[in-house]
Amino acid sequence: MGIGLLPAWQDATAQDFAEASSESLRIATEVPFVRNLRGAGGDPQTSVAQPDTSAKPSANLTTSVQELLGPYGDPGGYRSFLQRNGISYSLTYIGESFANVAGGSRRGGVAEGRLDLQFDADLEELLDWQGARIHANLYQIHGTGLSRYFVNNFITVSAIEALPSSRLYELWFEQRWFDDRFSLRIGQLASDTEFAVSQTGTLFVNSTFGWPNIMAVVLPSGGPIYPLATPAVRAKYVPDKSFSLQIGVFDGDPAGGARVGNDLDPQRRNRTGTSFRTNDPALVVAEAAYAYGLEAHDDIEPGTFTLGGWYHFGRFNDLRSDEQRRPLVDPSGTGVGRFYRGDSGIYAMIDQTVYREPDDPNDGASVFVRVSSSPTDRNLLDFYVDAGIGYKGLLPGRSDDTMGVAFALSQVSRSTRGFDTDSILLAGLPGPRRSSEAVLELTYQAVLAPGVTLQPDFQYVFRPGGGIADPRDTDGDRIHNAAVFGLRATIRY
Secondary structure (H helix, E strand, O other): OOOOOOOHHHHHHHHHHHHHHHHHHHHHHOOOHHHOOOOHHHOOOOOOOOOOOOOOOOOOOOOOOHHHHHHHHOHHHHHHHHHHOOEEEEEEEEEEEEEEEEEEOOOEEEEEEEEEEEEEEEHHHHHOOOOEEEEEEEEEEEEOOHHHHHHOOOOOOOOOOOOOEEEEEEEEEEEEEOOOOEEEEEEEEOHHHOOOOOOHHHHOOOHHHOOOHHHHHHOHHHOOOOOOOEEEEEEEEEEEOOEEEEEEEEEOOOOOOOOOOOOOOHHHHOOOOOOOOOOOOEEEEEEEEEEEOOOOOOOOOOEEEEEEEEEEEEEEEEEEEEOOOOEOOOOOOOOOEEEEEEEEEEEEEEEEEEEEEOOEEEEEEEEEEEEEEOOOOOOOEEEEEEEEEEEEOOOOOOOOOEEEEEEEEEEEOHHHHHHHHHHHHHHOOOOOOOOEEEEEEEEEEEEEEOOEEEEEEEEEEEOHHHOOEOOOOOOOOEOEEEEEEEEEEEEEO
């Protein structure tokens, strides 16, 4: 044996020892996730499976490709200079492609993308204005949406699907008092950045695992959610890191009602996000959240329980009966639904870490369950439930990767089902009667480098549109269940 050479078994042992030492060093230098105050939606992180990147507006992202670029990551040092003076910015690009390979209204594929520019100014650093900051968020959206053109469902396949546009999303000023225990935001706000947020749910591609589909469907113009924010005020009280109370008062229609002569699509009625409407009936959303298991000595894994509700002060109409209690389909009736003042809903959610790997407590599994309900007489949907599980670091050597499976169900309201029954009886012909729509999603987010991820995705959509008739089927058969495959890539600077 030559000098300096080792037998193969000794060489392998040395390599294994080096790899084990490197892995031990990595684990030792990681900050325990329960100490991270940057959980999705602004709450303390209690989900070990919260992903590194996400398209959900509620997600808090910290990694950046700048780390890979060395001196080229900050040419001239301007970014560092701005950060030292309280000004920060980020650019996130999400590109994705989806194909509907079976079912839906037709088969086909799409490509779409979104460039997200975020700007933050800490006025305490910039102007010595204690507890104050400014935030702005702009989008450039392009491409074609699969749900809109191919699946014809209302649980939108992708959280970035929207009509092509360049638009302002959020623009607000925040003031904090009493050691950050109380804060007030005012400006253009979106409700899906802070309310009804699941940290584990931000992993998934489908939009409903961000803002629950039931609220997106029943609120005017979809409510103040991506891609439409609206003027609002939000107050939040955090007496300690375990408990928070927040309430938001939003203009209740970010695009204004559809009228004769304007477009039926709210995204076209507010094309740039600069309508700044303030004269519509208000939407109020309130929420309480309790986080537990945040200390190392706690005998329970970290989790968050959330209870919330909303009330809209606008006018809503019965979906089955007119003012004389006659069916809307009755030719002798008015055809105008019975009038109701206001609409409301409640929701509850638990986001729970259920397992952490003994040798790497930043890897493990988390689950979430969320339910919501609204009155059945004036809403297309009256009940919603979703649930899912995510696991971070399941595969050997892939500690930063996250995989998950989730399911969501939106139930068509009793009044809507009754309207379908009335229509069938009046026509004297068989036809579909809507019941519910559901989606099952399987996804895997691979972290290729800091700020860079690749995410294959599969979704199966049950009863698109709740079981509506296929407009392309001459026999009036239902739209068939859809099978969707997709791939998303994300890069953040």
